[in-house]
Amino acid sequence: MTEANDFVNPLRDPQDRRLPRIAGPCALVLFGVTGDLARKKLMPAVYDLANRGLLPPGFGLIGFARRDWEQEDFAKIVHDSVKERARTPFREEVWKQLLEGIRFVPGTFDSDESFETLKATLDDLDRAQGTGGNHAFYLSIPPKAFDQVISMLKKHGLAKRDNPQAWSRVVIEKPFGNDLATAQELERQVSSVFHSESVFRIDHYLGKETVQNLLALRFANELFEPIWNRSYVDHVQITMAEDIGIGGRAGYYDGVGAARDVIQNHLLQLLALTAMEEPTSFDADQLRTEKKKVLAAARPPKDMAAHTARGQYLAGWAGGKLVPGYLEEDGINPKSQTETYAAIRVDIDNRRWAGVPFYLRSAKRMPRRVTEIALNLRRAPHLPFTHSDIEALGSNALVLRIQPDEGITLRFGAKVPATLMEIRDVTMDFAYGTSFAESSPEAYERLILDVLLGDPPLFPQHEEVELAWKILDPILDFWGELDTQPEGYPSGTWGPSCGNDMLARDGFVWRRP
Amino acid sequence: MIINVRDTNATGIHMALVKARHNIGVASSMVFTMIVIADLKHYDRALEACHDAGREHPSRIILVTNGQAKADRVDAEIRLGEEVPGEIISLKFHGELVEHRDSVVLPLLLPDSPVVAWWRAGAPDKPGEDPLGKLAIRRITDAMGSSRPLAAIERRARNYSPGDTDLTWTRLTPWRALLAAAVDQYPSPISEVRVEAAINNAASLLLSAWLEDRLGVEVIRTEGKKGIGITGVTLVTDNGDISIAREDGKMATFSAPGLPCRQVALRRRDSNALITEELRRLDVDDIFASAMSTLVQRCERMDAGKATT
Numbered sequence: 071m072t073e074a075n076d077f078v079n080p081l082r083d084p085q086d087r088r089l090p091r092i093a094g095p096c097a098l099v100l101f102g103v104t105g106d107l108a109r110k111k112l113m114p115a116v117y118d119l120a121n122r123g124l125l126p127p128g129f130g131l132i133g134f135a136r137r138d139w140e141q142e143d144f145a146k147i148v149h150d151s152v153k154e155r156a157r158t159p160f161r162e163e164v165w166k167q168l169l170e171g172i173r174f175v176p177g178t179f180d181s182d183e184s185f186e187t188l189k190a191t192l193d194d195l196d197r198a199q200g201t202g203g204n205h206a207f208y209l210s211i212p213p214k215a216f217d218q219v220i221s222m223l224k225k226h227g228l229a230k231r232d233n234p235q236a237w238s239r240v241v242i243e244k245p246f247g248n249d250l251a252t253a254q255e256l257e258r259q260v261s262s263v264f265h266s267e268s269v270f271r272i273d274h275y276l277g278k279e280t281v282q283n284l285l286a287l288r289f290a291n292e293l294f295e296p297i298w299n300r301s302y303v304d305h306v307q308i309t310m311a312e313d314i315g316i317g318g319r320a321g322y323y324d325g326v327g328a329a330r331d332v333i334q335n336h337l338l339q340l341l342a343l344t345a346m347e348e349p350t351s352f353d354a355d356q357l358r359t360e361k362k363k364v365l366a367a368a369r370p371p372k373d374m375a376a377h378t379a380r381g382q383y384l385a386g387w388a389g390g391k392l393v394p395g396y397l398e399e400d401g402i403n404p405k406s407q408t409e410t411y412a413a414i415r416v417d418i419d420n421r422r423w424a425g426v427p428f429y430l431r432s433a434k435r436m437p438r439r440v441t442e443i444a445l446n447l448r449r450a451p452h453l454p455f456t457h458s459d460i461e462a463l464g465s466n467a468l469v470l471r472i473q474p475d476e477g478i479t480l481r482f483g484a485k486v487p488a489t490l491m492e493i494r495d496v497t498m499d500f501a502y503g504t505s506f507a508e509s510s511p512e513a514y515e516r517l518i519l520d521v522l523l524g525d526p527p528l529f530p531q532h533e534e535v536e537l538a539w540k541i542l543d544p545i546l547d548f549w550g551e552l553d554t555q556p557e558g559y560p561s562g563t564w565g566p567s568c569g570n571d572m573l574a575r576d577g578f579v580w581r582r583p
Numbered sequence: 584m585i586i587n588v589r590d591t592n593a594t595g596i597h598m599a600l601v602k603a604r605h606n607i608g609v610a611s612s613m614v615f616t617m618i619v620i621a622d623l624k625h626y627d628r629a630l631e632a633c634h635d636a637g638r639e640h641p642s643r644i645i646l647v648t649n650g651q652a653k654a655d656r657v658d659a660e661i662r663l664g665e666e667v668p669g670e671i672i673s674l675k676f677h678g679e680l681v682e683h684r685d686s687v688v689l690p691l692l693l694p695d696s697p698v699v700a701w702w703r704a705g706a707p708d709k710p711g712e713d714p715l716g717k718l719a720i721r722r723i724t725d726a727m728g729s730s731r732p733l734a735a736i737e738r739r740a741r742n743y744s745p746g747d748t749d750l751t752w753t754r755l756t757p758w759r760a761l762l763a764a765a766v767d768q769y770p771s772p773i774s775e776v777r778v779e780a781a782i783n784n785a786a787s788l789l790l791s792a793w794l795e796d797r798l799g800v801e802v803i804r805t806e807g808k809k810g811i812g813i814t815g816v817t818l819v820t821d822n823g824d825i826s827i828a829r830e831d832g833k834m835a836t837f838s839a840p841g842l843p844c845r846q847v848a849l850r851r852r853d854s855n856a857l858i859t860e861e862l863r864r865l866d867v868d869d870i871f872a873s874a875m876s877t878l879v880q881r882c883e884r885m886d887a888g889k890a891t892t
Contacts, residue, residue: 077770080797081763086870088756088860092764120848123757126764127837127845163834164848200842500612501641501668 093522095128095202096237097171097195099188101179101219102210103133103144107243112210113148114155115514120168121158124519128200130171132191136178144174157512171199179211179218185226192228203236206521213245217259224263231265239521241270244335245326246532249546250539257532270521271529273335277513278520280472284343285352287470287478294468297447299422304465305576306344306428307444308337309583311436315383315393315561316410320401328412329380329542329549332432338365338416338538339530340472341428344443345418358531365537367420368428374548376575380556381411381566383435388562393435395561409556410434413569414545415576427576431569435561440583441472455491462494467581477501586661593690596659596672603663613669615865616643616693618715621703623648623675629703633671635855636701640862641668643693647684647715652677657687685714692718697865701858704728706735711744721865723858725750732785737882740792740875745867751785752871753857757849758790758813758827761837765818765825769839775819776802780812787813792878793870812851 082089098116100108119125133144148168153160173191177184195201205228209219220240223229230238240260247253260269288294297303310332316323323331339361345368346360371377385395397404411433418428447466460483469479478500486492519525530538557566564580573580584607588599617636621629626648633644650658655678662671672691676684692698700710700719706729707713710722726749729735739749766773776794780787784806790813791802808814811832818825823840827849835849 077772079763079766079770080773080799081759081766081794083797083870087864088753088759088868088870089763090756090760092760092767094764094768123760123849126768127847128842161833161848161850163850166834167846167848170846198843200845 090122090124091523092124093126093129093519094204095126095200096204096206096522097130097132097192097199097201098518098522099132099134099192099205099207100210101134101208103135103147104137105210107210108133109147109151110155111512111514112208112518113151114157115512115518117148117152117156117164117168118158118512118515119519121156121161121164122515125168125522127167128171128202129168130173130192130195130199130201131168132173132175132188132195134175134177134184134188137176139174139176141172141174145169145172148172157515171195171201179215179222182222182226185222185228189226189228203230203233205237206239206241208241208518208521210243213247213256216242216256220259220263229263231263231268237268237524238264239268239270239524240264241272241517241521244271244273245330246271246335246530246535247539248326248330250536250543253532253535253539257536261532266531269531270517271531271535272517273339273529276336276339276529278516279513280476281343283476284470285357288344289348298445300424300426302447303426304446304448305426305578306341307446307581308340308344308428308430308442309444309581310337310432310441311439311564311583312434313389313436313439313562315435316396316399316402320399324402324406324408327380327408328410328432328434329414329546333412333414333430334538334542335530335535337430337432338368338541339534340441340443341368341416341430342534344445344470345423345428347422354525358534361530362533362537364418364420365534365541367423368416368418368541370541370544371415371417374545377415377572378545378548379411379413379566379569379572380409380549381433381559381569382406382408382556383410383433383561384558386435386560386562388435389437393561395558407553407555409549411556411559411565411569413565413572414542415572416541427578429573429578429580431565431580433565436564437562438583439474442583443470443472444468444581444583445470446578446581455493459491460493462492464495469581471501475501584663585665586663588659588661590654590656591659592657593687596661596674596687596691599659599661600663600670600672603661607664613641613643613693613696615640615697615699615862616645616691617862618688618698618700618719619644619646619703620700620715621646621648622705623650625704626673630671630673632703632855632858634667636858636862637667637669637671639859643669643691644671645688645691646671646673647688648673648675649681650675650677655679683714685718688715689718697721699723699862699865706739708738709742709744710739710747711742720746721861722747723750723861724748725854726785727751727754732783733788736785736788737878740878740882743872743875745872748861748868748871749789750854750857750861751789752868752874753860754786754812754852755790755793756860757852758816759793761827761835761847761849762794762816762818765827765837765839769820769822769825771820771822773798773800773818773820776800777815777817777819778802778804778813779808779815780804780806781810781814782807784812788881789874789878790816792881793874795881796874796877 175188247256342361346364349356349360382396413431416428445468449465463483467481471477480498483493484496557568559566658675660673698719699721701723706724710716716722726732726735778791791804795802810830815828825839829835832851838844
């Protein structure tokens with residue numbers, strides 16, 4: 071096969087930027103097809119990819135679940151979820167293409183027989199659809215089942231670790247463990263079966279698009295780099311607020327809480343992308359190196375009591391609707407100490423950021439849904455105005471909005487027209503228009519495509535996950551030892567007073583996002 | 584809001600814009616100016632296309648049409664905050680002003696950002712030398728919109744200037760992607776290529792040129808096959824043929840040596856989807872330029888062949 075390896079496809083050219091990369095022949099195996107995620111996100115994303123012409127002619131989709139379904143039942147479920155949820159219009163011919171490769175394997179995670187059937191089904195697909203022995207396993211299942219499924223894949227020869235002709239990849243979703251020890255245990259299990267570059271850990275909050283936007287803003291511009299350091303930046307606030315409560319996720323959420331659910335992965339990733347040095351290239355490897363460096367330099371606060379805060383939402387009127395408190399939600403232990411609001415201070419011990427506090431907060435039942443990174447700049451060292459001129463002037467801020475409307479806001483002072491000299495804060499805003507139709511791929515589409523292409527993921531690998539736990543573990547231990555109820559805050563407000571006190575101690579206030 | 588300004592000039596339009604923006608209270612954060620040149624009789628469809636194009640990129644869209652009044656004047660209609668992030672300025676030119684449309688358009692270009700020109704129907708023979716075309720760094724035409732598509736794409740190729748692009752090329756992207764993926768999967772040298780298409784299909788001409796340019800083998804193109812658009816491409820390799828066939832304009836059959844024959848959706852896209860793809864990149868498309876120059880060579884070869892027989 072040396073000839074094939076030397077062969078350069080003459081139809082491809084790096085200059086040809088229109089040409090999308092289409093995944094090679096492969097099959098995607100979905101564990102947990104009956105779950106919400108599979109129905110609402112994964113299956114529609116597969117369809118959208120096919121519709122955009124990014125799936126190969128030889129593609130197979132296999133559902134694996136404990137259901138007494140026939141092939142047609144499963145096909146119908148995929149069909150319905152696609153019709154209801156897909157981003158792009160439903161087209162009969164695209165569906166026809168997908169349908170040829172759809173299979174269902176009924177079974178349980180502990181049954182050898184089920185995995186033998188799965189293997190036979192995959193072999194059959196390889197023949198009938200030409201999927202070429204390339205298989206991706208998407209584990210949309212509770213973390214406690216990971217171990218079992220992964221070892222079954224190994225036992226039945228489905229995880230071809232060292233086969234140069236065909237690949238096997240696995241996708242796992244957060245949470246990546248519950249603390250450092252469990253994260254390391256998970257890593258041990260996964261890496262015993264799959265190579266680290268075959269493991270795709272996904273954080274569905276953090277799309278590739280967001281990461282790339284951030285990188286573009288920071289490293290494609292000369293304007294921001296000079297101020298991107300302790301000389302100009304006063305402090306940084308990273309917020310992820312959700313307006314919803316825990317909804318139907320009681321079983322998952324109770325005992326996990328806001329810090330593990332969001333800060334550990336999402337907010338610390340945003341922190342890493344904001345604070346890291348410039349990578350030598352945007353290769354996944356280089357990027358990861360920089361993220362690891364900055365995460366290793368980040369540390370939890372020395373005074374935990376002063377610089378962490380947690381809360382729990384109470385019943386209240388949120389956005390015009392009366393909603394129950396956390397402890398009154400279905401399925402929640404009425405004595406639960408799980409926090410629904412978590413705020414922490416993180417310091418980064420390096421030359422760029424020494425002395426600049428990063429405040430991270432994440433919460434449910436906030437007034438609105440928003441994720442943003444706000445860099446607050448120092449005030450001008452000297453202001454040649456009288457005190458009354460600048461009473462309404464705050465500090466300059468650069469805000470990177472992550473969602474829902476991705477964009478950039480700049481806050482600066484401007485003179486109020488027709489006054490003697492009255493200066494106040496104004497904001498300037500840029501947002502790319504909301505995309506439509508086939509343009510902007512949803513995060514899951516990009517993820518699935520990356521998995522099928524084998525594109526090194528921008529998603530964290532186990533070292534980053536473990537570094538993040540190292541920051542969070544001491545805080546979680548501290549909270550655990552307190553053994554008290556988190557401070558209540560009425561639903562539909564910006565959190566408990568301890569959260570505000572935490573910033574007030576340092577002389578700051580939370581931005582209203 | 585929609586503001587009508589009759590019998591005006593560039594300054595009048597600009598003043599109306601500033602005032603409108605002031606009333607809404609938004610700052611401008613637009614990424615480029617797009618000049619859309621359309622016929623009066625297709626005005627509504629052109630406006631709809633502007634809406635679609637503007638949705639992805641907040642931009643100033645200047646829709647240029649010629650009216651029928653005798654007087655030398657321009658009428659403007661400004662749309663702001665009407666379902667699109669940017670603004671749409673429709674200009675109707677009358678009388679002698681029809682010959683000097685660029686004098687009104689030039690002052691209305693957004694400062695310091697790219698300009699794109701798009702001829703919705705008939706385009707000038709040399710878009711790069713057209714007064715409005717000269718304002719733009721990107722000129723989008725559509726040979727398939729012409730009554731003689733084959734002649735139109737040939738003319739476009741002969742008059743190519745950097746920054747030109749034709750929607751015929753955009754239409755080919757899914758075909759090209761599938762062909763490139765096919766060669767990714769079966770990496771072996773290609774000795775012969777056959778392209779088949781319905782009659783008068785300019786895209787097949789361009790696809791043949793691209794394949795010839797990239798593969799360095801002569802591409803045999805046959806026309807008049809039953810079907811819609813491009814109906815099939817065959818790449819001949821030592822191990823057998825890789826072929827993609829599509830008759831209904833929607834569903835293609837993909838076959839390759841030693842593999843089961845499979846179906847793949849390969850739909851023709853509407854012009855709004857094409858424009859969206861086109862606006863995503865504003866730099867010069869070298870691959871297109873190279874394919875166009877091969878297209879000219881092919882045409883000359885054929886002319887020479889005709890001359891000798």
